[in-house]
Amino acid sequence: ELSICVYTFITICLASVMGGEMTFELPDNERQCFFESVDKGVEATLEFQVITGGHYDVDMELTAPNGRVVYKDVKKQYDSVTWTSDEKGIIKFCFSNEFSTFTHKVVYFDLDIGNEDPLAKTGDTQATAMTMLESGAVNVHEQLKIILDLQTHHRLREAQGRGHAEDLNERVFLWSMGQTIIILIIGVGQVLVLRSFFTDRKPRGRA
Amino acid sequence: MVVGKYKTQLFDKNINDYLPSSPGIGMHVLIRDPENNVILSKTYQAEGRFTFTSHSPGEHTICLYSNTTKWFMGGKLRVHLDIQVGEHANDYEQIKSKDKLSELQLRVRQLLDQVQQITKEQNYQRFREMRFRDTSESTNRRVFYWALAQLAILAVTGFWQMRHLKSFFEAKKLV
Secondary structure, eight states, X not given: OOEEEEEEETTOOOOSSSEEEEEEEEOTTXXXXXXXXXXXXXXXXXXXXXXXXXXXXXXXXXXXXXXXXXXXXXXXXXXXXXXXXXXXEEEEEEEEOTTOSSOOEEEEEEEEESOOOOSXXXXXXXXXXXXXXXXXXXXXXXHHHHHXXXXXXXXXXXXXXXXXXXXXXXXXXXXXXXXXXXXXXXXXXXXXXXXXXXXXXXXXXXO | OEEEEEEEEEEEXXXXXXXXXXXXXXXXXXXXXXXXXXXXXXXXXSEEEEEEOOSSOSEEEEEEEEOOOTTTTTOOEEEEEEEEEXXXXXXXXXXXXXXXXXXXXXXXXHHHHHHHHHHHHHHHHHHHHHHHHHHHHHHHHHHHHHHHXXXXXXXXHHHHHHHHHHHHHHHTTOO
């Protein structure tokens, strides 16, 4: 049964262009591949970050439509690749957790292809020059997009830190429990062992 | 508001390409909220669209399961997935025609949506920071009280050991 589980933070932005961003769970010893179609000569950017799991690292491989490997690296926590596609086709990028024996990783990636489409298609096909106000508004829009992108990165870093802190908390708790049990076992065990020293032989006078 | 669209295509070995549409394949969509309650659990056809509105901040899980095994035995299934969240789920074409806005008005509407999203994100961060601070303080407290408790347990255990052994040796007439 095929199952794709993706985690979505409620404020993830999916650009109005092709491509998008997603956070998904990569189980141990597995490889997950994603595909996207690109046109010729279009510049695209792919960035990824490991949010939770183990040593926060993952292998990544990006293949162009003609089979050429654009990017390949192992055990990276965060990276960003920008390339221009030589031909039209389907790119493939794969994340691999095959080096890990039992830690699941949660990986975020963001694929940005090309430039943004206009907001709404106008009826007339001729391009009219934009007024100061319109170009100012487009400027503000671009800046806001940058802010939202920064917020996404901040949110990811926060999720990473929080995951680590909660993990630490749980480990402190479990270890304390474990230590108590060990202390009690050793305490009682010592007494029992000592008693066994003195029960088999005839009691001798000892100071 | 989150809008998800998916489309599945089955690989046909005869034409060595994906069929444009594959009837008979369904996908079961399961959405959980941060507290692991199920918000949506529904089966759609090969092509579907699902929406939900989040009522609590945090990590929601979207899962897609295929409900047929028809494509096994060396088959491949291509799944197109498009998830749009928040202001990106707005269809500006529709808004433009419904409210009869000009280009500039539409752009300003988009800017307002974006700013609203930024505000929501900031509120979310404030909530998260609170949770994080609580977790850190809880860890700190646990470490402190646990160290004290351990000292007490060690002292009690040692004391019990000595008392028990003393009475044991006295019973064995060694002391």
